[in-house]
Amino acid sequence: MGVVTKRSSMLFYSDGTSQYSHRVRIVLAEKGVTVDIMDVDVHDKPEDLADLNPYNSLPTLVDRDLVLYEPNIMMEYLDERFPHPPLFPVYPVARAQSRLWMHRIEKDWCVLVDKLQAEDGTASQLDKARKELRESIVSISPIFSEKLFFMNEEFTIVDCCVLPILWRLPEIGIKLPETKATKPLLEYRDRLFERESVQESLSEQEKEMKTL
Numbered sequence: 001m002g003v004v005t006k007r008s009s010m011l012f013y014s015d016g017t018s019q020y021s022h023r024v025r026i027v028l029a030e031k032g033v034t035v036d037i038m039d040v041d042v043h044d045k046p047e048d049l050a051d052l053n054p055y056n057s058l059p060t061l062v063d064r065d066l067v068l069y070e071p072n073i074m075m076e077y078l079d080e081r082f083p084h085p086p087l088f089p090v091y092p093v094a095r096a097q098s099r100l101w102m103h104r105i106e107k108d109w110c111v112l113v114d115k116l117q118a119e120d121g122t123a124s125q126l127d128k129a130r131k132e133l134r135e136s137i138v139s140i141s142p143i144f145s146e147k148l149f150f151m152n153e154e155f156t157i158v159d160c161c162v163l164p165i166l167w168r169l170p171e172i173g174i175k176l177p178e179t180k181a182t183k184p185l186l187e188y189r190d191r192l193f194e195r196e197s198v199q200e201s202l203s204e205q206e207k208e209m210k211t212l
Contacts (some may be wrong), residue, residue, distance in 0.1 A: 010035040013049055015042055015058040016203030018112055020071040024059050026160045027075045029197040030080040037204060072102060075157055087157040090208055101149035101151065101158045109165050116172035119209065134174050137165075137185070144184035155195070163192045173211045 009147065012028065014021040016039050028035050040046065040058055050056040053069040061068045063081075068074045079087045089095050112133040116126060143151060150158045166189050176182060176189070192198055193210075 009064050011062040012037045012048075013040050013053075013060040013062075014038065014203065015040060016205040017117070018058060019110065019168060021059040022167070022201065022203070022206060023160045024071050024074050024078075024162035025059065025203070026163060026197060027078050027087065027157070029200040030085065030087065030155070030160070031078060033078065033082055069179075075160065079157065085155075087155075087160065089152075089156070097151075098156060098158055102161050105158070105161050105165070109133060110161075113165055113168055113172065116174075117168065130172065130174055133172075134176070137169075138182055140174065141171055141182050141185035144188040149188070159192060163198060166192065167206060168209060191207040 010033065012024065012035050012039050014025060025037070028037075038046070040049070042058060045056060045058075049058075049060060052067050053060045053095060055069060057069055059071055059074065061074045061077075063077075066077075068077060076088065079102070088098055112129045115121060115129050116133070120125065121129070145154055149155050150162055152158070176186060178186065
């Protein structure tokens with residue numbers, strides 16, 4: 001996505017390889033927010049980041065005097081600050097359900113993606129993680145026979161969490177099987193990949209991931 005040349009009151013410190021930075025960049029692009037994006041090397045972080053964020057972590061979002069350093073809080077803040085198009089449902093029950101899906105994605109998928117990206121474990125442990133992640137993702141394929149997006153007819157905040165995972169599958173050595181059963185999932189993935197905001201959200205590192 002690069003650094004936007006137009007000066008903005010909003011600054012986003014981003015890790016171009018991280019699924020968590022990616023999900024926030026998708027929201028920023030979906031909302032058309034004018035933002036300066038700083039692509040940060042995790043091994044060479046700018047000194048001012050530690051002054052802004054007590055954890056010196058990525059991503060970090062700065063909006064005037066507000067500093068946020070938890071990606072899901074950033075996404076919810078952006079959805080409220082820039083209400084169109086809405087990414088969270090309006091009604092409390094549906095909003096709670098979205099948050100629950102996000103929680104389950106973090107527990108069931110994100111931890112495995114993190115493990116595989118970091119190559120944290122032995123070869124057999126990583127193979128086990130790949131198998132678990134692949135099977136878990138494939139198992140949800142039937143829901144896309146009924147809805148265009150994740151449990152919804154509209155693109156929502158949950159899709160913003162799922163997409164960075166699907167985008168990273170080639171990089172972490174996972175190929176989704178092409179079968180009649182997985183066709184709805186693959187069509188969902190392709191719909192997301194072709195979305196304009198998703199293309200705009202990509203870092204240079206992410207552009208390379210899909211070609212692996």
